[in-house]
Amino acid sequence: MSGDSVRRQIVGRGIPLPGNDIDTDRIIPARFLKSVTFEGLEQHVFADDRVQAADHPFNEDRYQGASILVVGLNFGCGSSREHAPEALRRWGIRGIVGGSFAEIFFGNATALGVPCLAVAPKDVEWLMGAVAHQPEREIVLDVEAERVRLGDRTIPARLPEAARKQLLTGTWNATAVLLEAGEEIARVAQGLPYLSGY
Amino acid sequence: MDETLLDKVWRAHTVKMLPSGQTQLFIGLHLIHEVTSPQAFQMLREAGLKVRLPERTFATIDHIVPTASQMRPFGDLLAEEMTVHLVRNCQEFDIRLFDLNSGMQGIVHVIGPELGLTQPGMTIACGDSHTSTHGALGALAFGIGTSQVRDVLATQCLAMAKPKLRQIRVEGRLARGVYAKDVILSIIQRLGVKGGVGYAYEYAGSAVEAMAMEERLTICNMSIEGGARAGYVNPDATTFDYLRGRPFAPQGEAFDRAVAWWRSMATAPGATFDDVVTLHGGSIQPVVTWGINPGQSVGVGDRIPNPAQAPETDRAAWTEALAFMDFKPGQPIAGTRIDVAFIGSCTNARLSDLRSAAQVARGRKVAKGVRALVVPGSQAVAAAAEAEGIHVIFQEAGFEWRKAGCSLCLGMNEDKLKGREICASSSNRNFKGRQGSPMGRTLLMSPAMVAAASIAGEVVDVRELLR
Numbered sequence: 001m002s003g004d005s006v007r008r009q010i011v012g013r014g015i016p017l018p019g020n021d022i023d024t025d026r027i028i029p030a031r032f033l034k035s036v037t038f039e040g041l042e043q044h045v046f047a048d049d050r051v052q053a054a055d056h057p058f059n060e061d062r063y064q065g066a067s068i069l070v071v072g073l074n075f076g077c078g079s080s081r082e083h084a085p086e087a088l089r090r091w092g093i094r095g096i097v098g099g100s101f102a103e104i105f106f107g108n109a110t111a112l113g114v115p116c117l118a119v120a121p122k123d124v125e126w127l128m129g130a131v132a133h134q135p136e137r138e139i140v141l142d143v144e145a146e147r148v149r150l151g152d153r154t155i156p157a158r159l160p161e162a163a164r165k166q167l168l169t170g171t172w173n174a175t176a177v178l179l180e181a182g183e184e185i186a187r188v189a190q191g192l193p194y195l196s197g198y
Numbered sequence: 199m200d201e202t203l204l205d206k207v208w209r210a211h212t213v214k215m216l217p218s219g220q221t222q223l224f225i226g227l228h229l230i231h232e233v234t235s236p237q238a239f240q241m242l243r244e245a246g247l248k249v250r251l252p253e254r255t256f257a258t259i260d261h262i263v264p265t266a267s268q269m270r271p272f273g274d275l276l277a278e279e280m281t282v283h284l285v286r287n288c289q290e291f292d293i294r295l296f297d298l299n300s301g302m303q304g305i306v307h308v309i310g311p312e313l314g315l316t317q318p319g320m321t322i323a324c325g326d327s328h329t330s331t332h333g334a335l336g337a338l339a340f341g342i343g344t345s346q347v348r349d350v351l352a353t354q355c356l357a358m359a360k361p362k363l364r365q366i367r368v369e370g371r372l373a374r375g376v377y378a379k380d381v382i383l384s385i386i387q388r389l390g391v392k393g394g395v396g397y398a399y400e401y402a403g404s405a406v407e408a409m410a411m412e413e414r415l416t417i418c419n420m421s422i423e424g425g426a427r428a429g430y431v432n433p434d435a436t437t438f439d440y441l442r443g444r445p446f447a448p449q450g451e452a453f454d455r456a457v458a459w460w461r462s463m464a465t466a467p468g469a470t471f472d473d474v475v476t477l478h479g480g481s482i483q484p485v486v487t488w489g490i491n492p493g494q495s496v497g498v499g500d501r502i503p504n505p506a507q508a509p510e511t512d513r514a515a516w517t518e519a520l521a522f523m524d525f526k527p528g529q530p531i532a533g534t535r536i537d538v539a540f541i542g543s544c545t546n547a548r549l550s551d552l553r554s555a556a557q558v559a560r561g562r563k564v565a566k567g568v569r570a571l572v573v574p575g576s577q578a579v580a581a582a583a584e585a586e587g588i589h590v591i592f593q594e595a596g597f598e599w600r601k602a603g604c605s606l607c608l609g610m611n612e613d614k615l616k617g618r619e620i621c622a623s624s625s626n627r628n629f630k631g632r633q634g635s636p637m638g639r640t641l642l643m644s645p646a647m648v649a650a651a652s653i654a655g656e657v658v659d660v661r662e663l664l665r
Contacts, residue, residue, distance in 0.1 A: 010324070020515055021391055021491050024211035025629040029636070030610045032278040034262060036236035036283045048636035073511060074392040077425065077491075078629060079236065079608075080327040082343035091447050103395055103427050104327060162218040162359055167363070173345070177244065178353040181213050181222055185250070185355060189223045194317055195226070195254075196458040198448050 005170030007115055010095035012067030014131035014150075015057050022071065023078035026106060028087040030079075041083055042090035062135045066189075070127045070139075071098035075116075076105025080179065085109040093139040097148050099124045110163045113172050115143050117157040123148075127155070139146040143167050200468035203319075203432055204363050204398055207338045207463060211321045213355055220357045226320040227337075228255040228350045229306050230293070232262055232284040233610070234325030238347035239287040247352045249291045254354060256315060257288050258296040260305045261610045265600035277611065291351070304576020304602045307331040307544035311415060312578055314444025317547035318433035318460035320515040323350050328544050328626065333430030334414035336463065337380050338398070340427050361428065362396055362472040367403035370480040375661035377554065378413035379546060379624070379644035381405065381494050383485040384477060386424040390512075391493040394426030397472070400465065401431050405462050405479035411440040412550040419545045420626050423492040434463040469587050485623075486531045486640040486657055487628045488518030494628075498647070498659045502529045522630055523639055524618075532657050535639065536622045538615060539570040539634045539644045539652035540633075541597075543607040543625035547575030551624065551645040552583050556591045559665050563595035565655030571613065573605040597652070609634025622651035 032044040050056040057063050071087065075098050076084060085108045088096075096109065096116045109116050119127070130150055133137070140149040141157075143164060148155040159167075166172040189195050201209075213222040230238075235257070242249070249255065262277040272278040280557050288295040296302040296309060303309070307328050310316040318336030322329060325347040332339035346356055346597035366389075368381055386393075406414065413430045421429030431437075438457050441447040448456045478515075483497040494516070496502065503525035505516035520527065541547070541555050550573065564570045572592045574580035580602055583589055589599040604612040607625040614634025615621055621633055621640050641657065650660040 018514075019518070022513060023491070023627075023629045025608075025627070025632050028330065029631050030608045031634070033233055033610060034274075034280065037240070038237055048631045072602060074395070074425070078327065078341055078422075078627060080239075080325060080329075080341040082325075082345060085343075098397065100392065102392070102425065104341055104343060104422075108345065111343060111345035115642060123602075152211060162216075162220045162357075162358065165218040169217070174349050174357040175247070175352050177218075178222055178349055178355045178357060181353070181355065184213050185224060185353065187213060189354070192210065192224070192226060193319060193456070193459045194448075198452045198459060 005113060005172065007113055007167040008144050010068060010115060011138055012094060013065060013101045013135060013138045014068045014070050015063040015066035016070045016130060016131045017057055018072060018126035020073040021077055022075050024076055024081050024084035025078055027076065027084040028081065033081060033083050036082060038086045041087035045087040045091045065092065067092050067094040068139045069093045069096045070124065070131055071096060072124060073099035075101050077102035082108040085112050085114055089114055097127065097141060110166060110172055113167070114119065115141060115159065115167050117141055117148060117159050119148060119155050119157045142153060170193045200466035201461055202400065202465040202469045203336060203364055203430060204338065207319055207321060208360055216357055218357065219596065220359050223321060223356050223358050225323045225350050225354055225356055226254065227315055227322045229310055229324040230255060230257045230347065231306050231326065232259050232280045234344050235347055236280065236287065237344050238351060239291065241348045242272065242351055248314045249293065249351045250354045252292040254298040255293045255351065256296065257284060257293050258303050258306050259284055259298065261604045261608065263288050263603040264612045265603045265605045266612065268601050274612065279545060281559065301577050304578065305544045305547065305604055307419065308548060308575035308579065309551065311335060312576060314441055314447030316442065317447065318437060319463035323356060327422045328419050330427065330429045331360065331419040331544060332414050333418040333421070333428055334411060336430055336433030338428055338430065341422060347464070361398040363400060364397045364473040365400045365402055365471040365475040367474065368479045369403045369476060370405055370478050372405055372479045372482060375664050376482050376484060377644040377646060378409060378416040380482050380485045381479065382417045382420040383487070383492065383642065386493045387495045388477065389424055389475065391423060391491050392425045394421065394424040397426050399426045399429035401429060406431055407434065410550060411436055412548045415548065416545055420492065423626055433460045484647050484660055486647065488523060488525055488531055489516065489521055490628055490630050492628060492642060494519055496531050497570055498532055498657065500531065502527055502531055504528060532659060534657040535620065536568060536651050536656060537619040538621040539568055539648050540606040540621055540625065541621040542571065542573030542605050543646050544575065545626040546645045547573060547579065547623035548583050549579050552588050555645040555649035556588045557658060558646050559595040559597065559653065560591050562595055562653045564652045568652050568655055570597040570652040571600055571606060573600040574602050576602045606633055608632060622648045622657065624648045
């Protein structure tokens with residue numbers, strides 16, 4: 001694996017996005033999925049929410065250039081569209097810290113090398129407040145130590161062990177790892193009645 | 199040890215344990231469509247990889263197809279381009295495509311079971327969150343993202359962590375006018391939209407056992423709306439009867455051998471679960487959503503709740519939902535005026551769904567000012583409905599009878615809400631902007647309830663029209 005793909009620490013300015021259960025239709029509305037590539041998705045991230053709320057964080061000058069998104073509970077629920085983490089990544093998001101994540105979104109983000117760290121709800125609240133107060137300060141998402149640091153405060157964070165290992169070893173693109181099984185795949189297929197006419 | 203279906207299917211498909219601690223899981227059936235696959239094919243090309251088992255991937259076109267006229271080229275040039283790419287990718291990689299001229303096209307989660315591709319004991323994946331639908335036949339079916347579509351194409355495997363298992367028992371008999379949709383909306387209301395994260399759901403209990411296959415498909419379809427990536431019902435006589443004679447189901451003696459294996463994959467009587475939840479089917483009433491996620495619902499006879507009474511983590515979301523919907527706490531949900539009625543989607547566009555709605559619509563008229571659409575889930579559903587004359591019942595009542603596709607469920611085709619319209623919808627998501635208008639509003643309910651609302655021009659209790 002190339003060193004470029006190892007995700008040990010993500011360091012950057014934060015952008016807070018309050019609210020729970022933010023679904024992937026809101027992250028990237030379906031009409032922007034009418035394309036055979038992911039190109040240009042960053043222009044449409046939170047497209048409708050940003051029109052409906054002029055003070056949406058993604059509209060605010062002070063958060064431009066941020067790379068760490070701070071979110072609430074169950075972020076990324078709903079549609080499995082990988083366009084959602086792709087849109088965030090292409091906008092500049094390199095890591096996400098939040099209360100919790102919907103399962104498919106979490107897997108999709110990890111598959112793009114974007115770590116999603118979970119912290120306690122009170123810490124989400126503190127982080128959002130701290131980022132809003134001083135958006136120029138850098139947050140450190142420490143994948144290896146499972147910690148988030150901002151200023152002199154260190155917050156414990158959780159990352160499922162499998163995702164942590166994939167990020168730390170740069171193996172979050174699973175295809176290469178799965179290909180290694182080779183003949184073992186054929187052996188399992190041979191044992192399945194529905195692949196051999198029962 | 200007494201194993202669950204999850205245990206047995208997982209074990210049978212385990213290739214190996216990966217260094218990450220995940221399981222390399224063989225995927226027995228891979229379904230693809232035009233929206234989430236083109237980038238995956240491009241990644242394959244860039245990596246110089248082939249499709250490992252092209253005969254285990256099947257494609258259809260559903261999300262972006264127009265439902266008024268399906269003549270090619272489509273008027274929407276982006277939709278046409280996506281279609282061209284899907285056709286080309288399927289040709290290049292030797293994948294069977296159920297195209298618009300096949301008689302077998304339809305919403306991917308409608309055609310899989312209908313063609314007999316979906317079978318008990320299988321692992322199934324598709325780049326669509328409603329893949330959980332296929333669990334109704336006793337399969338383990340997961341929605342996946344595009345990177346994972348690439349993984350399955352290249353290796354026929356996924357790297358997955360085994361989920362925990364929650365059994366959800368629905369006991370007793372459902373009242374007349376109460377449908378599978380009301381059951382799953384009640385489950386999500388009770389357990390919340392994040393209650394299922396990390397779990398698969400096993401649906402059981404006498405009410406589920408009594409359900410026909412199409413009702414089970416509706417239940418499993420919305421597992422993901424409760425946060426659970428997969429949901430299933432153990433295979434039984436209903437499952438086997440449903441599969442018998444379908445085009446891709448085993449035939450003759452092979453069918454009997456298949457039944458023996460399918461039976462053996464069901465959860466053993468003594469198996470245990472990480473959690474068990476029981477609901478009483480008899481107390482479920484027709485359900486309508488009032489908010490912007492599928493957990494925000496009430497019985498049709500109830501009032502919209504007050505955020506002051508919400509659990510603390512939901513209070514802000516309830517307030518936001520009421521503001522978006524322009525509803526007041528304490529307002530009865532019945533009597534809410536509607537502008538659009540939509541009967542369709544992978545949740546509720548099968549023949550029995552159309553029959554239940556037609557039973558309400560028969561001899562009645564859609565209210566003035568209401569735009570009402572019926573969009574069959576597949577070409578086969580459309581043909582079966584037309585053979586029964588169901589389309590005539592709808593047309594005489596003032597519904598538009600459309601061609602198969604995802605349609606107004608998600609606003610990726612020409613069927614969309616306008617402005618602040620309110621839609622009574624048999625689909626699965628009431629998210630902000632979901633039906634194609636950023637400020638459009640969705641009320642989820644059963645197809646029979648949608649038919650009732652379209653006739654009354656407002657939300658009503660369908661049981662009043664069934665008397």
